Amino acid sequence: MRLFQSLWSRITWLIKRTKAEADLDDELKDYIARQTEQNIAHGDSPEAARRKAMQHAGGVEQLKEKCRDAHGTAWFENTWQDMRYAWRTLRKNRAFAAAAISTLALGIGANTALFNVINGVVFRPLPYRAPNQLVDVEQIQRTGEFWSFSYPDYVDCARQNTSFQSIAAWRNQGANLTSPGEPEFLYIRMVSASFLDVLGVNPILGRNFTTQEDRRGAAPVAIVDYSLWQQRFAGRSDVIGKRMVLNGKGYTVIGVLPAGFRFLDEHAVLTSIGQNNDSFIQQRDLHTGIQAIARLKPGLELAKANAELGVVADRLARAYPDTDSKLTFRAIPLKEQLIGDVDRTLFLLGGAVGLVLLIACVNVANLFLARSVGRHREFAVRAALGASRSRIISQLLTESLLLSLLGGAAGLAIAAGGTHWAIAHLPHWLPRTDDIAIDWRVLLFSLGASILSGVAFGIAPGLHQRFDLEAALRQRGRGTTGGIQRLQGAFVIAELALAFVLLAGAGLMLRTLLQLWGVSPGFDPHNLLTVTVGLRPGDMATPKSIRNGWQQTLDRVVNAPGVEAASLDSVLPLSGDSQMIGYWMNGVAQPPKDMANAFLFTPTPGYLKAMQIPLLRGRFFTDRDRLGAEPVLLLDDALAHKLFPGSDPIGKELSLQFLGRVRIIGVVGSIKHRTLDEDAYSPPQGAIYLPLMQFPDPFMSLTATGMNLLIRTSMNPNLAAGAIKKSIIGPARDAPVRDVFTMEQRIGDSMSQRRGIALLLAIFAAVALGLAAIGIYSVISYAMSRRVQEIGIRMALGARSQQVLGLVLTQAARTIGVGVVVGIAASAAVTRLLSKLLFGVSPADPLTFAGVILSLCVIALFAVYFPARRASRTDPSIALRHE
Amino acid sequence: MSKPADLVQGTLDLLVLKILALEPMHGWAIGERLKQMSKDILQVGPGSLYPALHKLEQAGWIEAEWSVNEANRRVKFYSITKAGRKRLQEEAADWKRLSGAISSIVFET
Numbered sequence: 001m002r003l004f005q006s007l008w009s010r011i012t013w014l015i016k017r018t019k020a021e022a023d024l025d026d027e028l029k030d031y032i033a034r035q036t037e038q039n040i041a042h043g044d045s046p047e048a049a050r051r052k053a054m055q056h057a058g059g060v061e062q063l064k065e066k067c068r069d070a071h072g073t074a075w076f077e078n079t080w081q082d083m084r085y086a087w088r089t090l091r092k093n094r095a096f097a098a099a100a101i102s103t104l105a106l107g108i109g110a111n112t113a114l115f116n117v118i119n120g121v122v123f124r125p126l127p128y129r130a131p132n133q134l135v136d137v138e139q140i141q142r143t144g145e146f147w148s149f150s151y152p153d154y155v156d157c158a159r160q161n162t163s164f165q166s167i168a169a170w171r172n173q174g175a176n177l178t179s180p181g182e183p184e185f186l187y188i189r190m191v192s193a194s195f196l197d198v199l200g201v202n203p204i205l206g207r208n209f210t211t212q213e214d215r216r217g218a219a220p221v222a223i224v225d226y227s228l229w230q231q232r233f234a235g236r237s238d239v240i241g242k243r244m245v246l247n248g249k250g251y252t253v254i255g256v257l258p259a260g261f262r263f264l265d266e267h268a269v270l271t272s273i274g275q276n277n278d279s280f281i282q283q284r285d286l287h288t289g290i291q292a293i294a295r296l297k298p299g300l301e302l303a304k305a306n307a308e309l310g311v312v313a314d315r316l317a318r319a320y321p322d323t324d325s326k327l328t329f330r331a332i333p334l335k336e337q338l339i340g341d342v343d344r345t346l347f348l349l350g351g352a353v354g355l356v357l358l359i360a361c362v363n364v365a366n367l368f369l370a371r372s373v374g375r376h377r378e379f380a381v382r383a384a385l386g387a388s389r390s391r392i393i394s395q396l397l398t399e400s401l402l403l404s405l406l407g408g409a410a411g412l413a414i415a416a417g418g419t420h421w422a423i424a425h426l427p428h429w430l431p432r433t434d435d436i437a438i439d440w441r442v443l444l445f446s447l448g449a450s451i452l453s454g455v456a457f458g459i460a461p462g463l464h465q466r467f468d469l470e471a472a473l474r475q476r477g478r479g480t481t482g483g484i485q486r487l488q489g490a491f492v493i494a495e496l497a498l499a500f501v502l503l504a505g506a507g508l509m510l511r512t513l514l515q516l517w518g519v520s521p522g523f524d525p526h527n528l529l530t531v532t533v534g535l536r537p538g539d540m541a542t543p544k545s546i547r548n549g550w551q552q553t554l555d556r557v558v559n560a561p562g563v564e565a566a567s568l569d570s571v572l573p574l575s576g577d578s579q580m581i582g583y584w585m586n587g588v589a590q591p592p593k594d595m596a597n598a599f600l601f602t603p604t605p606g607y608l609k610a611m612q613i614p615l616l617r618g619r620f621f622t623d624r625d626r627l628g629a630e631p632v633l634l635l636d637d638a639l640a641h642k643l644f645p646g647s648d649p650i651g652k653e654l655s656l657q658f659l660g661r662v663r664i665i666g667v668v669g670s671i672k673h674r675t676l677d678e679d680a681y682s683p684p685q686g687a688i689y690l691p692l693m694q695f696p697d698p699f700m701s702l703t704a705t706g707m708n709l710l711i712r713t714s715m716n717p718n719l720a721a722g723a724i725k726k727s728i729i730g731p732a733r734d735a736p737v738r739d740v741f742t743m744e745q746r747i748g749d750s751m752s753q754r755r756g757i758a759l760l761l762a763i764f765a766a767v768a769l770g771l772a773a774i775g776i777y778s779v780i781s782y783a784m785s786r787r788v789q790e791i792g793i794r795m796a797l798g799a800r801s802q803q804v805l806g807l808v809l810t811q812a813a814r815t816i817g818v819g820v821v822v823g824i825a826a827s828a829a830v831t832r833l834l835s836k837l838l839f840g841v842s843p844a845d846p847l848t849f850a851g852v853i854l855s856l857c858v859i860a861l862f863a864v865y866f867p868a869r870r871a872s873r874t875d876p877s878i879a880l881r882h883e
Numbered sequence: 884m885s886k887p888a889d890l891v892q893g894t895l896d897l898l899v900l901k902i903l904a905l906e907p908m909h910g911w912a913i914g915e916r917l918k919q920m921s922k923d924i925l926q927v928g929p930g931s932l933y934p935a936l937h938k939l940e941q942a943g944w945i946e947a948e949w950s951v952n953e954a955n956r957r958v959k960f961y962s963i964t965k966a967g968r969k970r971l972q973e974e975a976a977d978w979k980r981l982s983g984a985i986s987s988i989v990f991e992t
Contacts, residue, residue, distance in 0.1 A: 023949075026957040027910065031929055033956060034911040058930040066930065070937035 020071075024064055032057065061385060078391065082398035089399060096371060097403065100364045104407025104453060106767065107360030109414030112446040114346070114353045116419045119445075120436030122343045126335055127262075127435060129200025130295075135302065136337035137167065137292040137309070138330050147327065149290040151273070151281045153316065157329055158192075158292075160312045163305035167294035168195035169273055170263075174706030176534035176736055177268075179245040181232050185534040185706060185736035187266070188246065190273035196223075198295050199263065205229075206240040206255030213254075214274035216282075222251040223270040226259040246271070247704050248540030262434055264338065279698050285323040285582075285592035285657070293334060305331050322591035338431050345757060348833055352505060352764050355498045357453060359768050362491050362498075363775040365457035368400065369491075370782045373484060393459075400458025401451065408450025412438075415446065426759055427752035460487065488779045493819040495772040499765070500823025500856055501830050506765040507848040508834055508841055509758035515840030516751055521574065522671030524612035528743035529717040530572055531709045533728055534736040540704045543697035547627075550692065550707065553728060553735060554604055557709060560727035562720035564712040565609035568692055570602045572708045573673050574743075574750045581688055582657035585643065595657060598639055599673050599687040602695065602703075603710075608668065610712040616640075618650045618666030621691040631662040631694060638670040639686025656688075659696070675750055677839045710743075717742045754837060769859060776863040780812060784871035791871055792879025801872040808868040809861070816860045820853055827852075895927060895935050896944075897978055900963060900971040903945055907962035910936055936961060944970050 032053045039049030057063050090097040125131045137157070139149040149157070154169045161167065168191055175188045193214035196202065203223060213221050222244060224233070233239040233253075242253045251271060273281075273290075280286050296305055313328035372379075379392050387395075416438055423433050539549025550568055557566045571579045582595035605621045607613070616637060625632050633654065640649050649664045656662050672678060673687065695703070709728070713720040721740050728737050741749075748755065784791075791804055831843040841848065902908070902916050910933060918926050939945045944967035948960050963971070 023957075023959070027959045028929075028933070030909065030956055030958050031911050031933070033954075056928060058928065063930055063933060066934040067937045070934040071941055 024067055028057070028060055028063060032060075065388070078394065079398065082395050083402065085395065086399040086402045090402065093371070096367060097406075100367055100403050101407045101410060103360045103363050103771065104404055104450075105410035105414060106771075107357035108404075108408045108411030108446060108449050108453065109418065110353050110411075110764070110767070111350075111357050111449050112408075112411055112415035112442060113418045113422065114350055115445045116415055116438060116442050117423075117430065117436055118343075118346045118350060119439065119441050121339060121430055121432045122346060123441060124432075124435050124439070126338070131335065132333075133165070133296045133298065134198070134334035135164075135294050135296055135305065135331040136334045137294050138332075139287065139327055140330050142326050142328050148287045149292060150284050150287045150323075151290060152284040153324065153327070154290055154292060156316055157309070157312055160315065161294075161308060163297060163300055163308045163331075164294040165297050166194045166198045167292055168192035168198045169290050169292045170195060171273060171288065171290045172267065174532065174534065175246040175269070176248075176537070176540070176704075176706070177232075177244065177246055178248070178537040178734070179243070183534070183537060183734045183736040185532060185738045186228075186268045188269040188271060189263075189267040190271050190276060192273055195270065195293075198293050200295075201258065201261055203255030204258045205237060206253070208255060209270075209272050214272045216274060216277065218272070218275045220249055220251045220275055221254045221272060222246070223255040223257060224253055225257045225261065225266070225268050225270075228268040229256045244269075245537070248537060260434075278701060280702060283658075284320060294331065302331060302333065322593055325593045340431070342429075342431060342753075345753070345837070349757065349760055349764075351833075352502055352761055355502055356764050356768050356771070357449065359495050359498050359771045359775070361453045361457045362495050363771055363778075364400075364403070364453075365460050366488060366491050366775055366779055366782075368396075368457060369460065369484060369487060370778070372396070397455065397458045401454040404450045404454030404457075407453075408446050411450070412443070412446045415442075427749070427755040429753040429756045485783060488783065489815050492776050492779055492815050493822055495775045496816060496819025496856060496860060497823040497826050499768040499772040500820065500852055501827045502761065502765040502768045503852040503856065504823075504827040504831055504848060505834060506758065506761035507852055508831055508838055508843065508845060509754065509761050511841045511845060511848055512837065512839045513751065513754060513758055516676050516754070518840075519672070519676045521676060521747065522613065522669055523573070523743075525743040525747055527713045527715070527717055528610070529709075529711040529713055529721055529724060530575075530739070530741050530743055530746060531711065531725070531728065531737055532706055532739040533709055534706050535704055536730065536732065536734045538734075543700040546700050546704050547693060547695075550703065553707075553709075554606075556727045556730060557711060557724060558606065560720075560724045562713050562715050563724060564714050565606040566709060566711045567603045567605070567607035567610045568707045569604075569607070569710055570692075570703065570707060571600075572710070572746065573671055574675065574747055576674070576750070578673055581690075583688065584655040590655075592657065597685070599685060601687060601689050602692045603689060604692050607689075607710070610710045611671070612712070613671060614669040616667045616669060617648070618664075620666055620668070621689075623693075625691040626693045627696070629694070631659065632665045632691065633662045634666040634668055634689040635664060636668055636670040636687040636689070638684035639688065640667045642686055654688075656690075658699070659690075662690070676747070680839060754839075757837060769856075773859050773863045776816075776860055777867060780808075780864050781867040784808070784867045787871065788874060788879045791874060792876045795874070795876040796880065804872040805868055808871065809864060812864040812868070813861070816857060816864070819860070820856060823856070824849065824853070894978065895931060896939060897971070897974040898925070899932075899935060899939060900944060900967055900974065903961055903963040904968060904971055907948075907960045909958050909960050913961070939967070943967075 032050070035053035035056060036046070036049045039052050040046060044052065054060065126134065128134060139147055139153055139157070141147050149169060151169070158167045158169070170189050170191045172187060172189055175186060177184045177186055191209075193209035193211050196208050202208070204226075206223070209221065209223070212218060224239070224244075229235055229239060232244070233242065239253050239256060244251050244253060246269065251269075257270070280288060296302070309329035309331060313324075317325045317327070379387075382392060382395075383389075419436060423430070423436065533553060535546065535549045535553070539545045539552075554566060554568055557563060571577050579600045580597045581600040582592060582597055584590050584595050601607075603621070605623055605625075608615055608620050617640075618634070620634065621632070633656070635643070635649060643649065643654075644652065649667060652664050653661050654664065668689065670684060670687070673685070678684075692703070711717070711720075711724060713724075725737050725740055729735050794804060794807075795801070827849070828844055835843045898917055899913060902913055902920070908916065910929070913936075914927055914929070914932055936945070940947055940961070944964060945961050946964050948962065950958055950960060952958050
């Protein structure tokens, strides 16, 4: 009740303010009158008595102000007053306001945009039901290395587990959709019946898979995604029960996914994994990229789930020692798995963009400082009229907050547009970009950033403001400049140091990219086109027809205009995909647990010519290395050295998983498989090459889901692409093609994260450099304008303009030097954070640092030179009269 | 001229409440009464007194009434409220306890 009463009294005071002011006036008048009377009674003259009474009160206006404060309404009233005053002041100084607001909009906008991304990728919950219960389940080597599930291991893991409400396996594959409509190569996902249940998603039309449909031999059924439903079935509701043909096999459509549903990347169709008849899926020792997601039981800790997974893995290891003794399971939060280590990178970029905002604040603080000097008299008068020091500082803060809020609002608009532009135009490396949207967290962030920057740049000039009434009034508007120069010197140093850190970061990333481009991938990526291709519908029936189909595809490509050589391959190097095969030495088959693994490529005879990989020993495949001939393989240089150090591998045999004994007929040069910098992290794993056309029948069927073509062109591959694509599709236009990229584009994509970071850092550094140059320019211009008289005197006494210029430049150079030294120290401490992203350069790379020092000094001196030159050319007679 | 700091923090409120508990009076008279009652030891200037009065009024411990005097000047008379009397009792008790405690230390022989 007290609170209410007090609030009520405040409000009535506000309403009756005019009356209250009159009351206060009368009350104090009464006091003065009585005191005067008493003084007269003590023998003073009437005038002296009155004067004494006023003195005793200590200034009537100040006393009134104190009484108003006592009512507690002062804060509200003052702020309102300050706001209106600030608004008027800014309207009168439009150029100043525009400069400050646009600088702040840039700084706050860049920060809000990046926070928008961080929020969408890292902070926002996954767009599924109760997303905190979702985990990613993996089958891994006991050494910790990732290893996908084999289907039998998944089934056992799912059946024996009690930690999960539900668990589901999924596996991506390419598929050739041949009906309804034109053939098209698309990506589909084989999933357990429980997949949508785990995520908490329901089909908008039709139904989910049943467990009966998730069994071997069940009738093939499919759930299509929203866009496929629209495109292929015209969005008709009678789609349920319709037939579609994938990889030559008929599926019945049983459901349609909601629009916008997405799990990892886009997939047009879900089919049931258990229904798959391929024999490979029943092999316990074949790990073909099956992954799993699960929903933890409510309240169950992840550690408990992991402990139970360990128990299950131990049980499997005892039951199937040959295949499972070196494997175990692991569950991690699904969000963590989707984000990977991107959060670290984003926070790093967040730090960088924060530095840009700091520089922007320093610039605006400098504007404020210069302006506040000109307002000395204004504040002196206000102080004389009863304003306290804190009252004037709060006035200044109100002005700066008003500016920063306006800047923040403009920044929010920039961020809203800029984020989407950046996601669309920067190298694609972020997960979860669909989840990036402005929400309350982003709004709160930009509000917080605005207020913080408003306080940051408002407080420095505010505290610097002097309240020496008499001095200020006497100075005719010219403040003592010593303190301001020191503060502005500090501003220049701070700006240079901050810009240095950003330039050093951007420089190191650019050097890393240059180093990476300099790494030879082991093949020639120029004039090399890559295409993902599917079989024609009629070729998918039997292993024999598949083999023939691929041969025909290859023949069509080789005869296309502009093609020098071409090869099929199951996996493209540096594409992010890889394929492994297990082997044993000396041609003696042993349990799967004792096998070693190598990268597997399955090319055709034109491979070396297409890729320009050197043949080091022996021979490469020919058309005679087909099914029925002696099984042969080639090793790459790395594997040959690892397995046969100092001896010739030609003619020796390896025993391969599922394939048995195979003779080594040659050695080829090693290439990079996953990334250009992979050797920096682990020793080369080595690769085995098997001739595609020698694949036994069961494995040939696997290739029906799509292959890649590597095509060496005699001209710019982008120009040749059209004709090549046409020849692949064939006269009947029924062989689907997708992902036509040059190898150089693919290599660029393999560096997309680093390119994205480098580009953003370069943008931040450029903005920082620009802001710092503007800041230094305005500091020096201002300092020169304060020194016009001094320079005039020097020149009147005989100094030549070059001497004056030299003097100013030397003085500025000292400050710039300090800024650069602070920048070096700060960068040396900070660039270490980048070290995981760097390649071939140390975080303290002398070349980068030297480049940054040079460019920063040149730009800073330019920013100093122009105002200094202008000052040195002043006419002394004008300068001396200048005020 | 005594500033609030010269009086122990908060004691000005106590003194004002005590004086007004005797009879309603205007601001100037409160200062004079304080001086007189303390035999010129305690003096409070308007710079402290008036803000204190406004604060006590705001808190609801004292209330004001306007009248017009013989010189046709408006005069603001303060009087203590019921809540103010209760407050006075509490503060007086606190003061007794506090000053007793301080005395017992300072004059310990």
